[in-house]
Amino acid sequence: MNVNNIKQQPEEKPLLSVKNLNIEIQMDNAVLNAVDGVSFNIEKGKTLGLVGESGCGKSLTSRSIMSLNPKECETTGEILYNSTIDKKMNNVNIVDLDPTGKKVRSIRGKKISMIFQEPMTALSPLYTIGNQIMEAILLHRTKNKKEAKKIALEMLRKVGISDEEKRFDQYPHEFSGGMRQRVVIAMALSCNPELLIADEPTTALDVTIQAQVMELMKSLQYEFGMAILLVTHDLGVIAEMCDEVAVMYLGKVVEKASVREIFYNPKHPYTKGLIKSMPKLGSEKKRLEPIEGTVPLAINMRNKCGFYDRCSERIAGVCDVKAVPDTQLSADHSVRCFLYSEYGEEEKNA
């Protein structure tokens, strides 16, 4: 299985390279493999989408990039970061950094920043918007308060908040949900990060505002040239925003490909199901096909495909007894499924 050799090494190192990331959580009497051998790359200025059902480990994966997971998470593997702005940050393994230490803090907010899943609670009710936006600016860009305020006001204007001088001194409860999310975006972008992690940035917002916020992120990406890791379970958003997609299921990346490949040539039964369950505008009254069954817990699932119980193409005696290997189908398409692995075929024919 010289899987990795097929892929051509890109000349430049990717901005971020996640390799075999594992996150284990000790439960009462078992270990939850919440994230299990996840690998992906994020290239400079590109957008990677991370899709998957609720609970598949998207948030844990994305938070571990900033070393922000709670204490009970036991993280192993590599998250290699190659900064383009700071040449000293070369091949830094974020997993190995002290989560409260100076080094990781010099990355947070400055080089990598994050928009969280809960825009309503991400801001503290006790301080003004201005105070909270200026915090990162004062920490990473300038010590001068006047200058910091100027930058903050400019950011607020950029994310489409009018009357920013007045808004600057208001508290979060004086903002609507959509406005608050704009503030959170302004906050995340205030130090021109190289990578923006957006964990379901629009789930809490209504549809029109969702579109606005996405549009905003796209235009800001165009302006600042940052890379984005976009976590979502909305394939529509993926189609619109992403260059590449990683599909997660039960703590594992089951398929990884360019956005075109994912939509026109999905391989994994789970990805196929996802695409089928996606409503299409203009398509006649075809019924949506939900994926049957429920997601099991990621406990003792290492030697079995997590999707086995719900899969319509499962191979009994193969998929439920072995760890599924990753198969590289082409330069930009890999899948973790026995249907595409020679090894699996051999076993079946034998």
Add this chain to the structure above:
Amino acid sequence: MLKYILRRIILVIPVLILVSVIVFFIIQLPPGDYVTHFAAEMAAQGETLTQEEMDELRATLNLDRHWFVQYLFWMKDILLHFDFGHSFNYDEPVTAVIDRYMALTLIVSFITMAFTYLVAIPIGIYSAVKHYSIGDYIASTIGFLGMATPNFLLAIILMYFSYVNFGDPLLGLFSSEYENAAWSWGKVWDLAKHMVIPIIVIGTASTAGLIRIMRGQLLDEINKPNVVTARSKGLSESRILFKYPTRAALNPIVSTFGWTLSNIFTGSTITAIVLNLPIQGPVMYNALLGQDMYLAGTWLLFMAILTVLGTLISDILLAWLDPKIRTEIKGG
């Protein structure tokens, strides 16, 4: 903000009127009055009062009138002459009795309160940040012990230790040589020494309670998304701790300020008796036993005012601390 404070103060007035009526009603509620108590005392000394003598005494003291009329007389004197009535037991004006004990009572209460907050808040923060550590367990255990041990018992234990180790149980608030001496550094030092035990005894129960509140609140706040947001900006842990969770956890602490204030005032009665402290608690206790109605009434009224005042202070502090409440005030 000023308008809000003014409105709150005006709202306090009807509350106080109602409270004073209730206080007076309760005070005259027990069967018998000061005259019966006085007669019983005389009888114990071998003298008997005739019915006429008793009725006469009642008439001079206005005790034969309806209680509400008595209340009105009382209020009139308070409002017009700042005269809270006459203490039968001490045979002097109530204000004189209270005056004598007030300064020391206030000193003991406020120092105890400062002790409570200064000890409880840092320990609460420590317990929350290092929760389930050995330090947290020790703090919690001592806290629960403090809450569970009756104050008078703790007082006796500490007096015993003080006696064994220093040869002085530190009873009262002054040593005999300073009791009636003029104020001097020596007297202040003597007072400070004598205050250690009362403050520990009176303070522990509320300190323990406050530690639990602070710890619980902080544990709640520490896991809030806004803390993770702050962390994602690259702030240091200590900066985050004080700016976000601690600041947020202080709001509920501030809102309990009102009852802590009156609690420390009254909660110390039994301790004060055991420790022989010349403060209000024991005086009040005797006034209630002796049907010394004006003294008891004034004391109760004073407690009520303290509680109302404490609540008022809490509300104003909260309004000042909580932006949400602040905007509501501005709006309304």
